[in-house]
Amino acid sequence: MIEAPILVAPTGMHRLAHPEGEVATARAAASCNTIMVLSFTSNCTIEEVAASCDAVRFFQLYVYKRRDIAAELVKRAERHGYKAVVVTGDTPRLGRREADIKNKMVAPRLRNLEGLLSVEVESGGGSNLQAFASQTHDDSLSWKDMAWLKSITSLPILIKGVLTAEDGCGSGLNGVIVSNHGARQLDYAPASLSVLEEVAEAVAGSVPVLFDGGIRRGTDVFKALALGAKAVMVGRPVVFGLAAKGEQGVRRVVEILKDELELTMTLAGCPTIDAISRSHVRTEQERLRSFM
Ligand SMILES: Cc1cc2nc3c(=O)[nH]c(=O)nc-3n(C[C@H](O)[C@H](O)[C@H](O)COP(=O)(O)O)c2cc1C
Numbered sequence: 001m002i003e004a005p006i007l008v009a010p011t012g013m014h015r016l017a018h019p020e021g022e023v024a025t026a027r028a029a030a031s032c033n034t035i036m037v038l039s040f041t042s043n044c045t046i047e048e049v050a051a052s053c054d055a056v057r058f059f060q061l062y063v064y065k066r067r068d069i070a071a072e073l074v075k076r077a078e079r080h081g082y083k084a085v086v087v088t089g090d091t092p093r094l095g096r097r098e099a100d101i102k103n104k105m106v107a108p109r110l111r112n113l114e115g116l117l118s119v120e121v122e123s124g125g126g127s128n129l130q131a132f133a134s135q136t137h138d139d140s141l142s143w144k145d146m147a148w149l150k151s152i153t154s155l156p157i158l159i160k161g162v163l164t165a166e167d168g169c170g171s172g173l174n175g176v177i178v179s180n181h182g183a184r185q186l187d188y189a190p191a192s193l194s195v196l197e198e199v200a201e202a203v204a205g206s207v208p209v210l211f212d213g214g215i216r217r218g219t220d221v222f223k224a225l226a227l228g229a230k231a232v233m234v235g236r237p238v239v240f241g242l243a244a245k246g247e248q249g250v251r252r253v254v255e256i257l258k259d260e261l262e263l264t265m266t267l268a269g270c271p272t273i274d275a276i277s278r279s280h281v282r283t284e285q286e287r288l289r290s291f292m
């Protein structure tokens, strides 16, 4: 269905990077024939992104204390042709982002929420995003809430932010995304690549396992696929491409990754994605063991 196993990860507030925001990213993803996961905290609306071009898109969900708002946005995504919900499980509260506090970070308008919620928040002199998240995100989020989510949508649901085998196989959802939120949430959370294999083994092919975190080269995509991911998602490089050259910049980022993946496959003797196997990579642990 998609040209390469490289998706656009949900990242918030694309107008911080480019005036056209998520619409430019969506067009780039569409022209690369890949899937964009639209962030719940986008600047462009669900409808604007849907109307920008014809492509497969997923919608990322933050579960708000105000469940009616979360449900309303999922309904809007469903109505506008988004094909899956990606529920982010690792952000019941925002991690302590000291740079945002120091820089007095102010989020640009989250237009999806207009008419639903006042986005004027007092930051107390620190990060306005952090103050906003603590007012809105439901910090009691747990597995039991997945039953509620299933009850409000017929779309497939993927859980993002899984870092253990136990969470991977216990979700009862339609897909698992191994991620530590780009190391933006909890210091000392494991690097997502270091736990990918154990999660993939536990899930054992029952649902697709996706991966994100630190994908910067085609070789990184290859490593993640060898360790059990069906596809990867890319966060920061897409935002950097958007900031540098808008739609064209995002397209270039995805193309570079795809070209590098193809080169890596050829040099590793893999004519197809399915030919990438566990034996193509050696982990740090295996390397150390080989010295013993
Ligand atoms: C600026 C920024 C904003 C992000 N916003 C969201 C978001 O709105 N929702 C979400 O689930 N993850 C968000 N993430 C996390 C990404 O989806 C992804 O997990 C992470 O960026 C992957 O790592 P990478 O940046 O090394 O590719 C964000 C990450 C960044 C860098």
Ligand SMILES: CCCCC(=O)C(=O)O
Pocket: 011, 012, 041, 091, 094, 129, 133, 181, 184
């Ligand atoms: C309130 C969440 C903001 C978007 C996000 O998830 C991030 O910045 O990592």
